[in-house]
Amino acid sequence: MKSIYKTGLTLAGLALLFLLIGWANGHLNEYYSRVLNTAAIYIVAAVSYNLINGVAGQFSLGPNGFMAIGAYVTTLLILPVSQKQAVWFLQPLVWPLRAYSLPLWLFPVALLAGGAAAALGAFLIGIPALRLRGDYLAIATFGFGEIIFVLANNIIPLTNGPLGIKGIPNLPYLLWVTWGCAVLTVLAVTSLVNSSFGRALKAIREDEVAAEAMGVALFRHKMLALVVSGFFGGIAGGLLAFLVSTISPSAFTFFMTFTLLIIIVLGGLGSTTGAVVTAVIYTVLQELLRVVESPLDLGPVHIPGISGMRMVVISALLIAVMLFYRRGLFGGREFSWDWLWQKWTKRKGTSWNQTAASRS
Amino acid sequence: MSLQEFIQQLLNGLSLGSLYALVAIGYTMVYGILRLINFAHGDIFMVGAYIAFYLVGVFYLPWWLSLPLTLLLTAGVGVLIDRVAYRPLRNEPRISLLITAVGVSFLLENLGLVTVGARQKGFPVPGMMASPVRILGAQVGGVSIWVPLISLAFLLLLLWVIYRTKAGMAMRAVSRDIEATRLMGADVDRIIAFTFAIGSALAAAGGILWSFKYPQINPLMGIYPGWKAFTAAVVGGIGNPTGAMIGGVLIGLVEVLTVAFFPTLSGYRDAFVFSILILFLLLRPTGLLGEPLKEKV
Numbered sequence: 001m002k003s004i005y006k007t008g009l010t011l012a013g014l015a016l017l018f019l020l021i022g023w024a025n026g027h028l029n030e031y032y033s034r035v036l037n038t039a040a041i042y043i044v045a046a047v048s049y050n051l052i053n054g055v056a057g058q059f060s061l062g063p064n065g066f067m068a069i070g071a072y073v074t075t076l077l078i079l080p081v082s083q084k085q086a087v088w089f090l091q092p093l094v095w096p097l098r099a100y101s102l103p104l105w106l107f108p109v110a111l112l113a114g115g116a117a118a119a120l121g122a123f124l125i126g127i128p129a130l131r132l133r134g135d136y137l138a139i140a141t142f143g144f145g146e147i148i149f150v151l152a153n154n155i156i157p158l159t160n161g162p163l164g165i166k167g168i169p170n171l172p173y174l175l176w177v178t179w180g181c182a183v184l185t186v187l188a189v190t191s192l193v194n195s196s197f198g199r200a201l202k203a204i205r206e207d208e209v210a211a212e213a214m215g216v217a218l219f220r221h222k223m224l225a226l227v228v229s230g231f232f233g234g235i236a237g238g239l240l241a242f243l244v245s246t247i248s249p250s251a252f253t254f255f256m257t258f259t260l261l262i263i264i265v266l267g268g269l270g271s272t273t274g275a276v277v278t279a280v281i282y283t284v285l286q287e288l289l290r291v292v293e294s295p296l297d298l299g300p301v302h303i304p305g306i307s308g309m310r311m312v313v314i315s316a317l318l319i320a321v322m323l324f325y326r327r328g329l330f331g332g333r334e335f336s337w338d339w340l341w342q343k344w345t346k347r348k349g350t351s352w353n354q355t356a357a358s359r360s
Numbered sequence: 361m362s363l364q365e366f367i368q369q370l371l372n373g374l375s376l377g378s379l380y381a382l383v384a385i386g387y388t389m390v391y392g393i394l395r396l397i398n399f400a401h402g403d404i405f406m407v408g409a410y411i412a413f414y415l416v417g418v419f420y421l422p423w424w425l426s427l428p429l430t431l432l433l434t435a436g437v438g439v440l441i442d443r444v445a446y447r448p449l450r451n452e453p454r455i456s457l458l459i460t461a462v463g464v465s466f467l468l469e470n471l472g473l474v475t476v477g478a479r480q481k482g483f484p485v486p487g488m489m490a491s492p493v494r495i496l497g498a499q500v501g502g503v504s505i506w507v508p509l510i511s512l513a514f515l516l517l518l519l520w521v522i523y524r525t526k527a528g529m530a531m532r533a534v535s536r537d538i539e540a541t542r543l544m545g546a547d548v549d550r551i552i553a554f555t556f557a558i559g560s561a562l563a564a565a566g567g568i569l570w571s572f573k574y575p576q577i578n579p580l581m582g583i584y585p586g587w588k589a590f591t592a593a594v595v596g597g598i599g600n601p602t603g604a605m606i607g608g609v610l611i612g613l614v615e616v617l618t619v620a621f622f623p624t625l626s627g628y629r630d631a632f633v634f635s636i637l638i639l640f641l642l643l644r645p646t647g648l649l650g651e652p653l654k655e656k657v
Contacts, residue, residue: 134455138458143635146634147634154628311470315463322463
């Protein structure tokens with residue numbers, strides 16, 4: 001298939017997506033809009049998390065920290081001054097932020113600043129953590145996430161502590177913003193993965209020692225992957241702040257990381273397609289599983305609703321996937337128009353990008 | 361700070377540290393054998409506390425019966441987790457094992473929330489633990505004396521098992537070289553199950569003693585003690601039981617004394633422990649007593 005056709009098809013697909021969003025913006029009620037927004041935010045977060053975890057094979061457990069940084073920085077920049085006075089009633093907010101805020105229409109600046117701050121956080125934790133490997137890296141990044149959580153709880157003049165920050169203004173056309181960010185993230189990460197940089201990352205994932213012997217600068221590549229991952233994680237955090245309009249440290253506990261981990265594992269570690277598809281599936285599943293928490297009437301038998309049952313099901317699902325279906329939905333492969341074309345013309349053989357035939 | 365206060369804080373740190381040591385043993389033994397950070401270990405600690413709570417507080421069994429029963433049941437939970445969730449992944453990449461461990465941890469926490477509820481429960485503390493004791497002119501709670509003593513007894517028992525029994529020898533052999541041990545005709549899976557049993561039983565003991573010290577239990581109580589115990593294991597040199605004990609006491613003392621000397625920093629105590637963890641991973645990943653890991657290409 002000629003590449004110009006593929007570009008055309010991609011553009012057509014995007015146009016279709018935007019048409020759908022345009023329709024959804026006017027026609028869906030608040031509940032469905034919220035689900036769609038959440039899905040888009042999970043896409044941003046999961047695709048960026050997958051870059052460091054799945055593509056580069058560096059097992060990070062710190063995306064909750066990046067999202068927290070992004071959410072707080074975005075909020076501090078965009079929250080109106082009057083609201084800031086209302087929120088920090090115990091201790092005043094630190095000076096320049098107390099007196100100035102960005103107007104709402106400059107929200108892209110606030111989001112980018114949130115992303116940049118998270119990228120800086122990623123850089124700072126990367127300097128020590130990326131010297132470690134495997135589970136030690138996991139622990140160091142986990143510690144980073146927890147430290148961010150503790151700081152957010154305690155630096156009251158900046159974060160308002162456990163009470164959190166409320167009254168974050170609503171963005172009009174939020175669906176356009178979240179899905180726009182999702183599309184940009186997927187495009188950016190995909191082009192990174194398909195560049196020589198991405199191939200170097202995969203080489204590091206498959207065999208670090210061999211990659212180094214071939215001249216891949218390990219630390220620089222890992223660092224860039226972590227920083228990019230942190231940047232988009234920060235954007236996802238900022239978007240989440242706009243969506244829920246209230247942030248507090250408890251929104252960014254390890255639970256957030258756990259959710260993202262489930263998404264990328266279910267999708268198949270290393271597959272951006274998988275991350276996108278399962279981000280949407282997970283969001284919908286989370287809503288559908290509300291059934292198991294609601295009371296059930298079976299004629300004479302009445303089963304009261306148990307809150308928290310959803311998480312039991314979801315954790316059990318993660319274990320089951322790891323035990324019986326480790327490849328996940330896409331197993332490291334990516335969607336491509338060629339593959340669709342071949343399915344369409346029913347030719348023999350597959351041309352899925354076998355990116356992860358053997359992984360260790 | 362007066363001398364009396366100092367002694368109180370010292371004993372407080374010592375009792376906290378000995379609890380970390382009990383839990384750290386489980387992390388360090390499992391890591392020594394499987395190279396797995398058992399994320400769920402802190403939650404096994406919680407399971408132990410709840411089993412004891414139900415045996416004593418609900419079924420009114422006496423402590424001399426409840427304690428061994430709790431250790432036994434919790435050991436069973438540990439072995440079950442290993443059998444169901446970890447054993448099928450023995451030959452898979454370690455990261456798969458780690459992800460599964462994270463899943464098991466969340467499963468235990470949420471099963472706890474669903475079955476026993478999120479509300480705090482008051483733990484039945486025996487009178488011996490609650491009554492104050494005078495020592496060196498300072499008045500301290502009974503827990504601050506009894507907890508380190510009971511922990512010490514368990515730790516000595518453990519050292520005896522590891523270094524003086526055949527099962528202990530088998531465990532040391534497996535942690536040295538799994539394949540060679542298998543070739544010697546030992547049943548490696550059974551030895552690993554035994555390791556999980558011992559680690560979980562000690563975590564249960566830790567959970568019970570912890571609940572004597574802080575008699576409010578909830579299904580998420582294991583998370584932070586678990587992480588601090590893991591830090592203790594790393595500080596002491598992961599894979600080394602004696603190191604885990606020393607690390608545990610150090611972490612406990614550092615935590616309590618920092619808060620005692622700098623009360624304004626008390627909100628940061630968790631961040632402090634994690635900073636120690638990251639620093640140790642960077643500067644001395646083998647910990648105080650650990651052997652350097654050889655990298656095989």
